[in-house]
Amino acid sequence: MNKHMIAESFAEQSHPDALQEFDRESLENLVAKHETPFMVLDLSEVEYQYKSLQAALPGVKLFYALKALSHPELIKRLKSLGSSFDLATIGEVELVESLGIKGDQCIHSHPIKKDKEIKRALEFGCNRFVVDNIEELRKFIPYAGQVELIMRVSFRNQQAVVDLSRKFGCALEELPVMVDLAQKNGIEVVGLSFHVGSQSLSPMTQVNAVRASVAAMKVMHHVRWKFLDIGGSFPVSYQEAVLPIIDFCAPVMEALGELPEGIEVYAEPGRFIAAPSMIEVISVVGKAKRGAKMWYYMDDGVYGGFSGQMFDHAVYPLAPLKPFDATGEFFSSVLAGPTCDSIDVISEDIELPEMEVGDILIGKQMGAYTIASATEFNYYPKPKVIVVEDIFDPETEAL
Ligand SMILES: Cc1ncc(COP(=O)(O)O)c(C=O)c1O
Structure with a gap:
């Protein structure tokens, strides 16, 4: 069994x-x-989960989301397996830094940040940040030329136990105005991201989010898109059995096949690796x-x-x-x-x-x-x- x-x-x-x-x-x-x-x-279990997810998402770059469990031994094991890291706070930046992880292996995915958090992440060498509104975007004007921004879009999900899009993410329709403001200020926009909610019991919101993101990238073809970040959400069995990860990810992989050539795909798993x-x-x-x-x-x-x-x-x-x-x-x-x-x-x-x-x-x-x-x-x-x-x-x- x-x-x-x-x-x-x-x-x-x-x-x-x-x-x-x-x-x-x-x-x-x-x-x-x-x-x-x-x-x-159990570190062998960390490894097993990481490899299972990587096998289910071939070619997708995994950024482990530290917020789920930030034990240094878990981080070290993931580093040895080639994982990248998703950070949200100065504390998380300093933890991975102390473990010898480089800033270019990380993204800063918190959509709302203080200026000192942007500064500290940049000092660490992490220059990819998530934003989801105009006010946040303006915080990056002083850092134009130094940062690459990823715009987070909201996709509500009633099938997720924790519906994160309730709190973060802009509407797709807001993207052109944000991209425009960034470009006028010389700030590079390189990607779209979403998190369809943690412990998502069906892959369909993620599939629809991929399709909508691909369509948005094609409409905004004047942007030099480099990444699509499909967030976390991958579920585990608590009281009820969930889909095996390979079956959960299969339709997501199929939807990712519609991405234009040359766009890298990121994911930010927390729960699936840690739980x-x-x-x-x-x-x-x-x-x-x-x-x-x-x-x-x-x-x-x-x-x-x-x-x-x-x-x-x-x-x-x-x-x-x-x-x-x-x-x-x-x-x-x-x-x-x-x-x-x-x-x-x-x-x-x-x-x-x-x-x-x-x-x-x-x-x-x-x-x-x-x-x-x-x-x-x-x-x-x-x-x-x-x-x-x-x-x-x-x-x-x-x-
Ligand atoms: C921005 C972000 N990325 C990744 C994660 C990890 O999500 P999950 O544990 O569903 O994989 C979270 C969870 O809150 C998050 O807020």
């Missing part, structure tokens, strides 16, 4: 080994060695029967590694470390985080076998937008990240 096809909900899976995709010995050794809560970042690369190991600190439900208080929750349940709308698959009796009794339970806030609940209604204090649960697909948005509310430290290779069973890996 390919682990990427697994999308179980704990209550439904009723399989005694809910961790069959892992190398159990490695997992148990980690649990024996480290105090919970902790996250496990499957990390799990979180948490344990039961306390339990109480409250009404009809059993409440389990875990040592991490939505203020920590599970913060993506609040900000990213993700619900992570959970599995107990100990194999359980699939034919045994399950109880309607609540899984709560450790803080004193009542919003800190990982799952309000989950069917679980009875657990004891000290029992371990594994949260899967927890690499993207998790620790990146974790807080230290109540002075609980963020879970530490243990870096490993090959925690997944090699027999379940199939590129």
